[in-house]
Amino acid sequence: MDRVRGTRAAEQARRRPPPPRPDWALERGKRALPVLVHTAQCWNSFFMQAIDREQAIEALTRGGVPPWARCESAKTLGVLD
Template sequence: MFDSPEERLKALRFLRNVQVRHLDQTDRWIADEERRAAEQARRRPPPATPDWALERGKRALPKLVHTGRCWNSFFMQGITREQAIEALTRGGVPACPQCEPDKELGVLD
């Protein structure tokens, strides 16, 4: 098909140019999608604050149980009331000393 190195080189350069144009178009599509996703995220209301939360420490082990409105809520995941009671009573997870979820849940020792 291509008899000389010059013809092969010319074909390869042509192929590269085509691929660069396709890559540029793909990059524009990605940027457009990212802009649309960011716009949708701005319009979406923030997630509701959970009533109860579990703070995780090193190695993702449960560290403290919190109320959802605790000011000391850094690495926390929302949990249900039942999960909070379970963690405090059977799980051996201590209650946050600032927000005192054990008092609100009625599980004081």
């Protein structure tokens, strides 16, 4: 009976649409340390953590995490020119 429920739950999960992309993302490197701040266009759920605007600004300004040059996250946030 539990196996049947597990199969049904898995089928329902596959039918659900994926969650929306976050506006900002923090890329994690080795040992889960923050590596780069990205915009939504770079989103990859395998190695990025969804963050909000305030967290992105905090990471760039106080956390010492650099922006990814291709998506211009710092420029989009208005943090760096």
